[in-house]
Amino acid sequence: MTNTPSDIELITKLRQGDKAVLLTLYDRYARALYGVILKMCKKEDLAQDLLQETFLKIWKKIDQYDADQGKFFTWSYRIAKNTTLNSLRKVSPLIQTDDLSVYANRDSEESAPKDFSQLNGTLKLLQPHHQRALTLVYFNGLTHREAHKEMNVPLGTFKSYIKQALKQMREHYGKMALSIIVCIILLANG
Amino acid sequence: MDRKQILEEGLLELYLLGELTPGDEAKIVDVLKSDADLRRIFGELESDFEHMALENGMEPPSSVREALEKEVSSPKVPVKTLSLPTEVKAKAPSKIRFLVAASLAALFALSSLWLYNNWQTADKNVRALEERSLDMEERLTTIEKNYNDTSNKLQKINDPNIVPLLLVGNEKLPEGRATAYVNHTTKEVFLNTKGLPAVENDKTYQLWADVDGVMIDMGIVPTNQELIAMQYIDNAESLNITIEPAGGSDHPTVENLVSNVYL
Numbered sequence: 001m002t003n004t005p006s007d008i009e010l011i012t013k014l015r016q017g018d019k020a021v022l023l024t025l026y027d028r029y030a031r032a033l034y035g036v037i038l039k040m041c042k043k044e045d046l047a048q049d050l051l052q053e054t055f056l057k058i059w060k061k062i063d064q065y066d067a068d069q070g071k072f073f074t075w076s077y078r079i080a081k082n083t084t085l086n087s088l089r090k091v092s093p094l095i096q097t098d099d100l101s102v103y104a105n106r107d108s109e110e111s112a113p114k115d116f117s118q119l120n121g122t123l124k125l126l127q128p129h130h131q132r133a134l135t136l137v138y139f140n141g142l143t144h145r146e147a148h149k150e151m152n153v154p155l156g157t158f159k160s161y162i163k164q165a166l167k168q169m170r171e172h173y174g175k176m177a178l179s180i181i182v183c184i185i186l187l188a189n190g
Numbered sequence: 191m192d193r194k195q196i197l198e199e200g201l202l203e204l205y206l207l208g209e210l211t212p213g214d215e216a217k218i219v220d221v222l223k224s225d226a227d228l229r230r231i232f233g234e235l236e237s238d239f240e241h242m243a244l245e246n247g248m249e250p251p252s253s254v255r256e257a258l259e260k261e262v263s264s265p266k267v268p269v270k271t272l273s274l275p276t277e278v279k280a281k282a283p284s285k286i287r288f289l290v291a292a293s294l295a296a297l298f299a300l301s302s303l304w305l306y307n308n309w310q311t312a313d314k315n316v317r318a319l320e321e322r323s324l325d326m327e328e329r330l331t332t333i334e335k336n337y338n339d340t341s342n343k344l345q346k347i348n349d350p351n352i353v354p355l356l357l358v359g360n361e362k363l364p365e366g367r368a369t370a371y372v373n374h375t376t377k378e379v380f381l382n383t384k385g386l387p388a389v390e391n392d393k394t395y396q397l398w399a400d401v402d403g404v405m406i407d408m409g410i411v412p413t414n415q416e417l418i419a420m421q422y423i424d425n426a427e428s429l430n431i432t433i434e435p436a437g438g439s440d441h442p443t444v445e446n447l448v449s450n451v452y453l
Contacts, residue, residue: 019262026255031247032240038248048254055258069219070206071236077243078208121245138239139246143209144200159200166203169238 007072014062022059029073030055033080038116039139040084050087054080085141122172130165133158191217193228202232206239343380343417351375355451357431363387363448368411370429372422372453379408379420386413389433396434398442399426400450405442428452 005013005024014021033054038047057079065075117139123131129151136147148158196202196218204210205218222229346352352371359366367385372378386395395411397420408421411431430450432442 022262023255023259026258030250030255032243033247034250034254035247036243039246048250051250052254052258052261056261059262068223070232071240073240073243074206074236077239081208116248119246121242123242123246134242137203137207138242144204162203163200166235166238169242170234173238173241 008067011062011065011067011072014059019059022055025058025072025076026055029076032073033076036077036139037080037084039135040081040141041088042114042116044114046087047084050080050084054083057083081141122169125172126165126168130161130168133161134165137162191221193221193225196221196228197231202228202235206232206235346373346378346380347371347417349373349376353453355429355453357429357449357451359449360447362446366431366448368431368449370420370451371417372429377422377424379422380417381411381415381420382417383411383413383415386411386431388413392436393433394436394438395448396432396438396442398430398432399423400428400430401425402427405430407438407440410438426453 007025007028010021010025014025030051034047034051037050037054038044041047041050054076058076061079065072069075117135119131119135123134126134132151133147136142136150137144140147142150144158144162145155148155151158151161153161191201191214201210201214201218205215210218222232347354351373353374355370355372357366357368357370363386366387369382369385371380371382381397383395389395395413397408397411398405399408400406401423402425406423406426408423408429411420412418428450430442431448432439432444433446433448434443
């Protein structure tokens with residue numbers, strides 16, 4: 001059995017000055033965060049710089065992370081999302097002054113030649129409107145109030161989409177976890 | 191804020207996505223600390239989102255890790271990324287535009303200040319000119335009035351019907367001189383008293399006309415006057431000046447006669 005350190009253990013080491021631990025966290029979460037950033041900004045070179053910036057912020061702000069308030073990945077996701085949104089806001093500071101303009105800009109970029117919006121995993125199995133709702137708030141960085149307008153449905157309806165989507169995801173991941181546990185038990189019993 | 195409200199309103203999702211206000215976020219954190227079931231539900235939600243992110247993850251190029259490793263290895267704690275992001279590079283023109291705009295704004299502000307100062311100076315000059323103009327106008331009015339008076343006097347004494355008469359002081363007033371201008375046509379008499387010396391405060395000069403041996407009052411004579419109108423008396427044979435008590439007398443004090451002239 002491999003002795004994989006938990007996030008908390010890595011964070012403790014990082015706080016104690018073990019800088020190399022940052023690369024371990026990078027190996028663990030860079031792929032997921034890069035997917036989020038790339039889907040949000042849709043530019044590879046920018047996404048790479050933002051990913052690096054995200055991890056440097058994680059390093060710099062690691063003392064602010066509170067495990068009681070959520071998982072490390074959730075905290076990292078918020079840093080990646082805010083870093084990306086701030087970068088997109090700064091693209092045209094003399095013109096763009098609020099979030100909506102940034103989102104409008106992002107929408108126009110959806111027709112860019114290279115498509116990073118392809119979905120995988122459980123999300124791909126959901127109904128299109130559930131996929132769209134989750135993608136808008138999680139991968140595009142829109143707020144609920146912005147996203148329901150984007151989908152042209154009332155806010156209440158949009159919230160229902162999110163709930164239904166999350167419920168289906170929970171059921172699917174729950175089954176997956178159960179299957180894994182059963183496999184492990186069967187393998188253990190030989 | 192209770193569990194029911196949090197679940198019904200989807201506040202856990204909003205908290206996870208970082209959409210809540212700091213106030214609402216603090217409330218959720220408090221509730222999560224005290225509600226184990228809610229904490230479990232939130233944990234599942236976090237795991238599901240994390241799964242979704244992992245499933246939709248993309249492999250970043252190794253250069254990002256290498257750059258991060260280099261940054262971590264450097265003794266200095268980083269503040270920014272190692273390389274200038276492409277987007278930041280793209281922003282350079284925006285920065286230049288911003289600097290140009292800021293420069294133009296500063297230039298505009300300086301020009302406005304300069305114009306304002308000039309305007310203030312011009313306004314001050316205009317006010318000074320207006321004051322001078324008013325002063326000049328007043329002076330001109332006075333000069334015009336003086337000119338009219340003088341012109342009028344000159345006209346009167348230059349009248350061909352005027353008879354100028356010099357009143358020379360006698361032994362009592364040897365230095366005294368006065369000039370009378372008599373116009374029998376218009377029946378006017380003017381007197382120039384510039385040559386009469388001043389008298390004591392309780393005394394005054396008085397002019398008299400001699401008509402058949404009777405001295406008739408022609409009026410008090412002030413000193414230092416260029417041309418003063420006096421009472422014209424018909425059939426006067428001579429003009430006489432006496433020194434009288436201040437305010438004048440009804441009858442001349444003959445012993446105080448200082449000058450006379452025959453017409």
